[in-house]
Amino acid sequence: FQLTRRQTSFVPRARILSRLYSTINNDLMEDDTIFALSSGGSAAQATAVAIIRISGTQAPAILQSLTTPGTLLPKPRYAALRKLYYKEQPLDQALVLYFPGPNSFTGEDVVELHCHGSRAVVQGVLEAISDSSKLARYAEAGEFTQRAWRNGKMDVLQVEALADLLTADTNTQRLQALQQLEGKLSETYQSWREKLIAGLAHAEAVIDFGDDERFGDDDFEDPEVGRRLQQESVWGGVIDQMQSLCKEMEVQLSDQRRGELVREGVRISILGPPNAGKSSLFNVLAQRDAAIVSDTPGTTRDVLELTLNLGGVKCILQDTAGVRTETEDTIEREGMKRAFAAASQADLIVSMVDSTDYQAGINILNRVLTECIRSEEGDDDNDDDIGVSGVGSLTPESVLLVRNKYDLLSDGRTSLDPATTNDLAGIFDISCVTQEGIDHFLESLTSLVLSRVSGTEPSSSSRYPGEGALITRARHRQHARSAVDALNRFDFLSRQGTIAVDMAAEELRLAASELGRITGAVDVEDVLDKLFTDFCIGK
Numbered sequence: 001f002q003l004t005r006r007q008t009s010f011v012p013r014a015r016i017l018s019r020l021y022s023t024i025n026n027d028l029m030e031d032d033t034i035f036a037l038s039s040g041g042s043a044a045q046a047t048a049v050a051i052i053r054i055s056g057t058q059a060p061a062i063l064q065s066l067t068t069p070g071t072l073l074p075k076p077r078y079a080a081l082r083k084l085y086y087k088e089q090p091l092d093q094a095l096v097l098y099f100p101g102p103n104s105f106t107g108e109d110v111v112e113l114h115c116h117g118s119r120a121v122v123q124g125v126l127e128a129i130s131d132s133s134k135l136a137r138y139a140e141a142g143e144f145t146q147r148a149w150r151n152g153k154m155d156v157l158q159v160e161a162l163a164d165l166l167t168a169d170t171n172t173q174r175l176q177a178l179q180q181l182e183g184k185l186s187e188t189y190q191s192w193r194e195k196l197i198a199g200l201a202h203a204e205a206v207i208d209f210g211d212d213e214r215f216g217d218d219d220f221e222d223p224e225v226g227r228r229l230q231q232e233s234v235w236g237g238v239i240d241q242m243q244s245l246c247k248e249m250e251v252q253l254s255d256q257r258r259g260e261l262v263r264e265g266v267r268i269s270i271l272g273p274p275n276a277g278k279s280s281l282f283n284v285l286a287q288r289d290a291a292i293v294s295d296t297p298g299t300t301r302d303v304l305e306l307t308l309n310l311g312g313v314k315c316i317l318q319d320t321a322g323v324r325t326e327t328e329d330t331i332e333r334e335g336m337k338r339a340f341a342a343a344s345q346a347d348l349i350v351s352m353v354d355s356t357d358y359q360a361g362i363n364i365l366n367r368v369l370t371e372c373i374r375s376e377e378g379d380d381d382n383d384d385d386i387g388v389s390g391v392g393s394l395t396p397e398s399v400l401l402v403r404n405k406y407d408l409l410s411d412g413r414t415s416l417d418p419a420t421t422n423d424l425a426g427i428f429d430i431s432c433v434t435q436e437g438i439d440h441f442l443e444s445l446t447s448l449v450l451s452r453v454s455g456t457e458p459s460s461s462s463r464y465p466g467e468g469a470l471i472t473r474a475r476h477r478q479h480a481r482s483a484v485d486a487l488n489r490f491d492f493l494s495r496q497g498t499i500a501v502d503m504a505a506e507e508l509r510l511a512a513s514e515l516g517r518i519t520g521a522v523d524v525e526d527v528l529d530k531l532f533t534d535f536c537i538g539k
């Protein structure tokens with residue numbers, strides 16, 4: 001199989017590559033019947049029930065080859081008890097289901113065998129399927145879903161949602177993934193795309209036939225009347241519709257990344273001077289000895305992470321190296337650099353101070369506020385060796401001040417610096433040793449996390465991500481953003497009169513294709529191209 005330059009010029013590269021790919025792997029043809037153990041564990045692990053799935057044209061024949069001659073296929077989508085045989089020896093007594101295509105998960109004929117989950121049964125059945133008549137091969141990773149996608153059973157958004165559902169750790173992740181799997185997000189993007197395409201069709205009409213000339217500006221003595229009537233013309237209507245669509249999309253984009261937070265987890269960094277007790281708090285929240293605690297300042301060097309479930313929301317808690325103003329130790333400097341880098345990427349910061357050395361802690365807090373908090377003017381001069389200046393998207397309301405070692409305070413009080421602590425999310429007195437104040441701190445942290453993902457005030461009773469469409473991946477955000485940018489350019493161009501209609505229409509086309517990329521309705525070739533960019537023809 002050889003590619004010539006001439007061929008590449010008229011056949012999209014991805015298509016050639018995918019054809020090349022399946023030609024080389026003759027055994028990997030798309031219309032092969034595939035099978036796999038679809039329930040958890042592996043063939044080497046015993047479970048109560050194991051589900052083996054077969055998809056493709058040969059699926060019903062394979063089921064019949066496993067049963068005694070003359071046995072009927074089960075009624076579609078009804079479970080039936082069947083004795084399975086291989087080379088005339090009994091394999092198992094299994095519950096079998098038959099889903100004739102296209103009404104199946106993959107859209108092909110699908111057979112499910114619910115067997116007993118012992119090693120002997122599972123291996124025996126798998127062997128029988130692959131051996132008996134060479135009708136099927138083992139499925140590649142994700143191949144059932146890939147077929148479902150190829151057969152139009154789900155769009156790219158739903159494939160992503162399925163991946164999210166299969167890996168969901170928390171309630172909110174599960175609910176969000178289910179919502180996306182049901183197609184709510186797809187519907188939103190599709191309806192937007194349809195509006196854009198309708199607008200585009202009108203634009204084409206204006207290009208071909210011109211807008212209604214009666215409503216030109218010059219025809220009216222009062223320009224206001226002209227303007228109003230202009231708006232009633234087809235083109236004016238399109239402009240208005242696109243403007244309101246653009247607003248709708250901007251509302252979705254200004255969601256404070258709630259969907260992404262739920263999917264990826266809310267990042268919480270513990271930051272503070274050495275020996276404040278950061279690792280001690282990390283361990284208290286982890287409920288195990290996850291980090292080394294010692295009275296030597298500078299114990300923690302790397303950023304440690306663990307996953308917490310706070311109120312049904314996945315959180316990633318980070319313990320960092322102690323930060324101080326001066327150090328000669330290069331390893332400690334590196335640790336501090338990493339601590340700031342982690343904090344500037346965080347969604348919430350737990351700024352920890354030692355109550356018995358309050359001023360040192362407040363100095364660090366001030367530094368966190370200046371270096372990790374979003375600066376209105378954007379990035380300023382120094383990107384010095386330790387801090388990462390002004391790159392964070394944090395606000396002071398993302399910072400919780402925790403005064404630790406409360407047990408060591410004889411009078412039980414600490415002085416406050418109101419200028420610094422005014423806008424913070426909260427101030428907490430705790431002791432990692434006696435556990436005093438921990439419950440209250442944890443409650444407040446949890447409600448702050450919940451308010452982040454639900455987009456409501458921390459005290460609100462709404463506990464789960466808002467209804468409607470939520471952007472769950474950076475990929476969606478990027479395309480939605482580009483679509484909004486195109487619509488803004490459209491808005492500008494369309495107001496230049498009918499001269500720029502061509503250019504304006506082009507922006508609508510661009511916006512529609514950006515939205516199409518989110519659901520995968522456009523440029524499947526492109527997606528494939530991306531997949532195959534690492535695939536070198538010469539190798």
Ligand SMILES: Nc1nc2c(ncn2[C@@H]2O[C@H](COP(=O)(O)OP(=O)(O)OP(=O)(O)O)[C@@H](O)[C@H]2O)c(=O)[nH]1
Pocket residue numbers: 273274275276277278279280281292293294295296297298299300301320321322323404405406407408430431432433434
């Ligand atoms: N009395 C008292 N001691 C504490 C408390 N929390 C931590 N400590 C002690 O403070 C010392 C430092 O604790 P760490 O958790 O290692 O502090 P750290 O902030 O992680 O320190 P570095 O990693 O070195 O920056 C240890 O000896 C802890 O036992 C507390 O609430 N009360």
Ligand SMILES: [K+]
Pocket residue numbers: 274275293294295296297298299300
């Ligand atoms: K320490």
Ligand SMILES: [Mg+2]
Pocket residue numbers: 278279280291292293299300319320321322
């Ligand atoms: Mg530590």
